[in-house]
Amino acid sequence: MASSLFIFFLSLFHPLSVLSATVLEDLATLTPPPDFTTTITTNCLRNPLLRYCNSTSSSSSSPMNIAEIFRYTIVASHLCNESKNPNCVDDSFPKIRIHSRPKTAALYLSFDFFWKYCPLTVLEIELVNNSLKSEFPTNVLSCAQVRTLDLSHNQLSGSVPVQILSGLTNLTHLNLSYNRFSISDSEFLKRFNASSFLHSGLLPDAKRHKTKVLVLLIVFLIVVVLLCxxxxxxxLKRPDYLPRTCRRRSHKFTSAMLDAATDEFSDQRLVSKRDGVDIYRGTLRDGREAKIEVYTEKVSKAKRREFEEECEAVLKLRHKNLVRVLGWCNSRNLRALVTEWTNGENVETWLSSSSASSWRRRLRVVMGVVEGVSYLSEQWPEITFDLDTSSVLLSGDGPEPLISQFKIGDGNSSSTNIFTFGLFLLEMITSLKPDEVQEDSAMRYLEYIRVHCPGNVERVVDEKMKIEERTLEKVKEAITLGLMCTDGTPLKQQSFTQIYDMVVSLYESSSRHH
Structure with a gap:
């Protein structure tokens, strides 16, 4: 009976099959045949699983809508043919497939009564490339038994009905690609392959994602290059900004580091200028105050290598009467030695104060200088020093002298060092020093002392010193030692060991007379 009814409908509309959409639009004017109720009742007896059978059962709370079921039957037969199903008898077609037919797809979607009674045999629904512009067509989800739902390549928008879709337990393939959807529960997407949601609005846009990745990669590379x-x-320039453990040679200063420490060697930082040496007071990055001796003479590459070797040696100096060496700079345009800064006054300034009136105190300073000089002569004979009252600093209550200037790279001999010490000793007694501007000032200074010594020694001794008659002979001995050290004949010069012993003897004798 159902077969004959189905064939009847087909024969009824066969002449208009090529205009099926028009035929379907005329459903409102069609009425069921007289025996249609009997037909659907018979169909439900034979196949009670038909969805419209729920409306005909006695237990149903809703009355049977014969006209709606009639229209559903007509639409089903046409949709079966539209979808090119091989067997369209007894509501048994397996798929609904409408590709690239925008008007037809929209028409069938508008028949809510069809989806309400969707055939149980339909396992695939494909509405692909139909320019659909509505929200998600939830009415198709009435076919709860479907395994495949493909709505790709449309212009659908709005939220995906995750709750309803989750109830379709047989759904194994879902394709929402190339639409403009949104979703409230992204966990649902994990149920399907990512290819099901390409350009759907549910996943990051691939091109945009690639662009972001490319931009981030470029930015990362730029940052890496800048960091490198x-x-x-x-x-190369400012290793003092690096952690101490990362510095290969923490005692090696760069010209940029010394520029920063001295405000680019400003005049305000300049302490003194000597022949070939400019002395600056600098502040290192770690806050330490330092004395920076800049050697202004231009030298060859070989001399620069020698300078660095001598600086390596100076760095190892450890003595209570030597200023601690912090490091050096040996770049192409700057050679400098960096030592710790001592806030105490120098001997030249101290000699002009009232605290230098004691002969014993002056001898204590001389003895400390001799100890430092002896240490250099015995342990580091390759290192020379610049010794005068302005380069020896005083620290502590002793006061304890500190030799603060070392001569690097000029190769002075031991004889020259002894001569320099002799001048220093005479300056400690007379509080006078040669005029550095005049070339022969040192010789004239020594000649002046020889003229008055020993017969008229009071004329050259610093008048601030309170010398008793019994200590005057010791002062004469000290002047004699200074003159011996400044004698140009090496045979008449004393060694530093001999000089040290003589100074110690003078100091001890002063303590007995004190």
Whole structure:
């Protein structure tokens, strides 16, 4: 009976099959045949699983809508043919497939009564490339038994009905690609392959994602290059910004480091200028105050190598009467030695104060200088020093002298060092020093002392010293020692060991007379 009814409908509309959409639009004017109720009742007896059978059962709370079921039957037969199903008898077609037919797809979607009674045999629904512009067509989800739902390549928008879709337990393939959806529960997407949601609005846009990745990669590379450049600059120019454990040679200063420490060698930082040496007071990055001796003479590459070797040696100096060496700079345009800064006054300033009136105190300073000089002569004979009352600093209550200037790279001999000490000793007694401007000032200064010594020694001794008659002979001995050290004949010069013994003897005798 159902077969004959189905064939009847087909024969009824066969002449208009090529205009099926028009035929379907005329459903409102069609009425069921007289025996249609009997037909559907018979169909439900034979196949009670038919969805419209629920409306005909006695237990149903809703009355049977014969006209709606009639229209559903007609639409089903046409949709079966539209979808090119091989068997369209007894509501048994397996798929609904409408590709690239926008008007037809929209028409069938508008028949809510069809989806309400969707055939149980339909396992695939494909509405692909139909320019649909509505929200998600939830009416198709009435076919709860479907395994495949493909709505790709449309212009659908709005939220995906996750709750309803989750109830379709047989759904194994879902394709929402190329639409403009949104979703409230992204966990649902994990149920399907990511290819099901390409350009759907549910996943990051691939091109945009690639663009972001590319931009981030470029930015990362730029940052890496800049960091490498900064790190290279720090290593080469400002290693003091690096952690101490990362510095290969913490005692090696760069010209940039010394520029920063001295405000680019400003005049305000300049302490003194000597022949070939400019002395600055600098502040290192770690806050330490330092004395920076800049050697202004231009030298060859070989001399610069010698300078660095001598600086390596100076760095190892450890003595209570020597200023601690912090490091050096040996770049192409700057040679400098960096030592710790001592806040105490120098001997030249101290000699002009009232605290230098004691002969014993002056001898104590001389003895400390001799100890430092002896240490250099015995342990580091290759290192020379610049010794006068302005370069020896005083620290502590002793006061304890500190030799603060070392001569690097000029190769002075031991004889020259002894001569320099002799001048220092005479300056400690007379509080006079040669005029550095005049070339022969040292010789004239020594000649002046020889003229008055020993017969008229009071004329050259600093008048601030309160010398008793019994200590005057010891002062004469000290002047004699200074003159012996300044004698140009090496045979008449004393060694530093002999000089040290003589100074110690003078100091001990002064303590007995004190």
């Amino acid at each position: 450049c900064c790190l290279g600059w720090l290593c």
